[in-house]
Amino acid sequence: MRTLMLLFLGVTSTWATDYELLLEDPDILSPCSDGPPGSIDARQAANFDDFMINADADVLHVSGNVTLTWDVQPTDRIAARLELFHFNRGSWESTVFSMSSQDFCSIMYDKNQYWYKYWTGFITNRHEVEKKCITEPGVSSLHLPFDLRLKLMNFYGTTLRGRYKMVIVLNALDDQNMPRPNPICLEIRGEPIKLK
Template sequence: MCTTFVEENCKMYFNLFVLWQIIIVLRMIKPSFQIDYEYVLEDESVFAACVDNPPGYSNISGLFDFSDFHTEMLPDGIHVEGKITSTWDVQPTDRVEGHISVLHLDRGTWQPTILNLISRDFCKVYLDPKQYWYRGFPKYIINKEEAMEKCFTNMGTEYVFEPFISKLYFGAGFNVPPGRKRVVITLAAIDLNNATRPNGICFELRGEFQKFKEGMKIE
C-alpha cells in the first residue's frame, strides 16, 4: 500500500504497468483496416506494350513465347490455359531486378501513384505464395519445381499452366481512386560483374481496381 512518502513513485510504477499491458494487447491483436480490390483487366490479351518503353527494352514477347498460351475473356473473367516458354537472351547466373509501378489516368494524363514495388532478386520471390502477384498466374503453374530451379533466365524453360480463371487481388489500407490504371512491370538482368544487360523487358497490365470487400482484419 502506498504511503505519502512514496506516492509519486507508486503512481509512476502503476502508469508504467498499465502502459506495458496496453503494448502487450496491441501486439497480440494488431488490428489493420484493409480494403480489398480486384484488378479487372480491360483486354483478354492480358499483356500490353509499355507506353514509355526504356531504350533497348523488349515487350513481353522478348521474355516468353506465347504460341501455346491461350486466353479468352468471358463474363466471369479471363480464362487461361496452355504453356509459355522462356525466350529471354540472358544468362542463367544473372540476377533479375523487378520493378512494378501503378499509374492512374487523371484528366487525360497518366500520373504516378504510391503503389510501387521493387525486387532486387525477382527469381527468388516470383513463386512465393506471400507475394501479391502469386494468385494471378504463378499459383497455377504445374511444374513449379522446374520453374523454381531454372527461372526465366534459362532460355527454353517451360511454364505449364492448369486451366484457370485469372483473378488479380490487391489489399490496401487506403482508398484507391477509381479510373483506368496501368501496372507497369520492368525486368532487368544483372550479370556476375553487377552490370545491367541492355535487353531488359517492359510490359503493362491495363485495367481498373474494383472494390469488393471492406472491413477490419485481425491477424
C-alpha cells in the same frame, strides 16, 4: 454535432475496400507505352503460341505453356518491379503503390508474394522453373488451367477512381551487376470497380 460528424467521416474513410480491375485489354500482356530504353514486351521475350487467355465477363481463363526466348544468361540475376500509375488530365502519374525484388528468382515461389498468388503458383513443373528461373532460353513453364480475377482486397487508402495501369519491368543483371540491354516491360490497364 459537427465534431461527431467529422469523427464519423474520418472513421469511415479508413475502412478497407475491395476492388476488382475492369481490364481495357483482356490479353494482359500489353507492351509498355513508355517502357525503359531498349525494353521488349512479353511476347518478344517468350513464345506464347501454346498459351491461352480467354475473357469471360470478369474472369480470365488461363492455360497452356510459355517457352522463354529472352536473350539473357543463366548466371544473371533478375530484378523485378511493379508500379501503379493513375491517368490524370491526359498523362500517367506515379502513385505510392509499388513493389520490387532485387532477386526475383529467390521469391517467385514464396506463397506470400503476389507473383505466386497470380502466376507462379499455377506452374506445374515448379522444380525445373525454380532451378532455371527465367534466365535460360528454352525453359518452359507448364501451367495448370486457372481463373484469374484481378482483385485488390482489404485496400486501405484513398478511393480509387478512373484509369490505372500496372507496369511490370524485369531486368536481367550480369555478374558485374550491369543491366542487360533488353528488359521486359508489360502493362495491365483498367479501371478499379469498388466491390464493397
